[in-house]
Amino acid sequence: MGLSAIECPDGLCHSHHGGHAVERETMQSTLQLHGKDWCERLAERIYEISVDTFSQSVMPSLHTAGWQRRHLDWEFKLNDGESEPDRTLVDGMINATESFLRSSEVHRLFIQELVQGTFAEADNDDLRIQAVRALVETEIVAMLEERRDELLDRLAQQLLESAQGDFTAARSASEEALLEVEHLVVNHAEAL
Numbered sequence: 563m564g565l566s567a568i569e570c571p572d573g574l575c576h577s578h579h580g581g582h583a584v585e586r587e588t589m590q591s592t593l594q595l596h597g598k599d600w601c602e603r604l605a606e607r608i609y610e611i612s613v614d615t616f617s618q619s620v621m622p623s624l625h626t627a628g629w630q631r632r633h634l635d636w637e638f639k640l641n642d643g644e645s646e647p648d649r650t651l652v653d654g655m656i657n658a659t660e661s662f663l664r665s666s667e668v669h670r671l672f673i674q675e676l677v678q679g680t681f682a683e684a685d686n687d688d689l690r691i692q693a694v695r696a697l698v699e700t701e702i703v704a705m706l707e708e709r710r711d712e713l714l715d716r717l718a719q720q721l722l723e724s725a726q727g728d729f730t731a732a733r734s735a736s737e738e739a740l741l742e743v744e745h746l747v748v749n750h751a752e753a754l
Contacts, residue, residue, distance in 0.1 A: 566679035589684045624656045698751035
């Protein structure tokens with residue numbers, strides 16, 4: 563399972579990384595009582611507070627001479643010679659990290675994963691997880707492999723105009739895309 567607020571080994575649910583302990587049946591009934599909307603609102607609020615706290619406490623230390631920035635300067639030798647391009651990259655990555663965390667898409671995906679993962683952990687639906695893994699490993703990946711050349715040719719044809727008529731470039735991009743899709747599917751199955 564990818565992301566969950568709880569872990570429920572042997573029928574006893576613990577808060578993520580330990581702490582509280584509740585019987586699985588009690589956790590299931592509590593989640594059903596509150597419902598997914600309530601859990602989503604709670605997760606959204608905790609996410610918002612976390613990102614705000616990160617922005618207010620960590621970001622200033624990264625932009626100024628706080629220990630985090632001094633560590634980056636030391637580790638990547640940003641104070642050596644002409645490192646203005648390097649410092650520009652560092653500042654850009656720091657700002658991009660905050661933008662990533664504040665992104666509505668990341669926010670939405672985090673909430674969705676957390677709530678779904680929490681409900682799934684409480685339900686302990688091992689049979690469904692086994693079915694998804696078997697479907698991915700024995701059917702979908704096998705189908706992609708069987709139809710690999712056909713899919714790649716068809717996708718390359720669709721990309722031909724964007725590739726300015728270069729079939730080799732379109733085919734190469736298609737191969738990379740298919741590998742990425744295969745990895746996404748397998749990673750999802752493994753995350754269950």
